[in-house]
Amino acid sequence: MADLPSHFEGPVHIAVIGGTGLQKIDGYVPIATVNPETPWGYPSAPITILKHGDVPIAFLSRHGASHEYAPHEIPNRANIAALRIIGVRTVIAFSAVGSLQEEVKPRDFVVPDQVIDRTKGVRPSTFFEKGVVGHVGFADPFDEKIAKVVRECGHALAGEGVVMHDKGTIICMEGPQFSTRAESHMYRSWGGTVINMSALPEAKLAREAEMVYQMICMATDYDCWRSTEDVNVEMVIAHMAANSGNAKLLVAAVLDKLSDIEHTDLIQGRHCEGQISGMLKFMTKKEGRGAEGAKNAEYLFPGVWE
Numbered sequence: 088m089a090d091l092p093s094h095f096e097g098p099v100h101i102a103v104i105g106g107t108g109l110q111k112i113d114g115y116v117p118i119a120t121v122n123p124e125t126p127w128g129y130p131s132a133p134i135t136i137l138k139h140g141d142v143p144i145a146f147l148s149r150h151g152a153s154h155e156y157a158p159h160e161i162p163n164r165a166n167i168a169a170l171r172i173i174g175v176r177t178v179i180a181f182s183a184v185g186s187l188q189e190e191v192k193p194r195d196f197v198v199p200d201q202v203i204d205r206t207k208g209v210r211p212s213t214f215f216e217k218g219v220v221g222h223v224g225f226a227d228p229f230d231e232k233i234a235k236v237v238r239e240c241g242h243a244l245a246g247e248g249v250v251m252h253d254k255g256t257i258i259c260m261e262g263p264q265f266s267t268r269a270e271s272h273m274y275r276s277w278g279g280t281v282i283n284m285s286a287l288p289e290a291k292l293a294r295e296a297e298m299v300y301q302m303i304c305m306a307t308d309y310d311c312w313r314s315t316e317d318v319n320v321e322m323v324i325a326h327m328a329a330n331s332g333n334a335k336l337l338v339a340a341v342l343d344k345l346s347d348i349e350h351t352d353l354i355q356g357r358h359c360e361g362q363i364s365g366m367l368k369f370m371t372k373k374e375g376r377g378a379e380g381a382k383n384a385e386y387l388f389p390g391v392w393e
């Protein structure tokens with residue numbers, strides 16, 4: 088990667104954020120690595136730009152190039168801001184999750200449609216502060232249009248052994264320790280389908296940044312509610328490694344589908360455009376706006392205060 092250009096001309100509309108066990112995606116030619124410094128610092132790793140026909144793809148490793156960031160240390164604001172500044176409007180986020188339901192077996196995929204926040208407030212989770220107030224709708228944290236594409240791709244790969252669950256609620260816990268048995272049972276009673284440590288604030292920040300965001304989960308364990316074998320890191324890594332072929336097939340199919348001309352407006356996030364930036368100006372009156380907060384919002388949305 089060292090000798091790749093550190094600049095890429097032209098916007099990249101689609102990004103994949105890879106998580107545990109998906110630190111890179113193979114089969115694509117890398118054409119650049121970019122590492123923008125944002126008002127919130129640098130992303131967790133340089134962003135690789137991959138050649139994919141006429142529709143380049145950005146890839147970012149959530150936990151860093153060597154998995155050096157624990158879930159609570161991930162520079163989520165820098166990650167989302169850096170993707171936004173290079174043009175990304177659609178994020179496919181991949182996550183290794185514990186299953187909270189019998190029918191979601193290790194190595195199955197889930198396209199979540201809801202999330203319950205069990206993080207502990209220690210992660211910076213908004214771009215809007217320091218004299219700029221913004222409240223965004225988050226009733227449906229993921230994007231139904233992208234979810235539909237992911238589901239279709241998943242079901243089309245059934246012959247390859249891909250098992251896809253069309254809906255589900257993620258419990259996003261703080262970690263880095265796994266849950267207690269009592270917590271795991273409680274999450275089940277809440278209707279949780281799967282559990283991870285990284286859906287939030289990533290999804291909230293993507294919403295604030297007017298980006299289309301959909302997580303794809305792959306189950307790696309039954310957490311600790313099932314009283315069989317309790318989750319541990321080796322188990323997570325082993326299932327991820329064993330099924331990484333299918334994970335990559337699925338991601339590739341989704342990228343191919345999203346690159347179709349019919350999805351141009353979707354991947355450019357046209358249906359979200361202006362929803363957040365349009366609201367900011369009316370929220371905090373000009374005379375009360377903080378210089379730093381205003382400058383940060385301007386970074387995300389050039390011209391927002393005009």
Ligand SMILES: CSC[C@H]1O[C@H](OP(=O)(O)O)[C@H](O)[C@@H]1O
Nearest residue numbers: 106107158182183283284285323
């Ligand atoms: C290694 S087990 C816990 C770890 O795995 C998941 O990572 P990611 O969502 O980035 O795939 C989970 O969220 C935890 O961060």
Ligand SMILES: Nc1ncnc2[nH]cnc12
Nearest residue numbers: 183184185282283310318
């Ligand atoms: N059981 C679990 N709890 C939280 N995050 C996870 N990631 C994978 N398995 C997990």
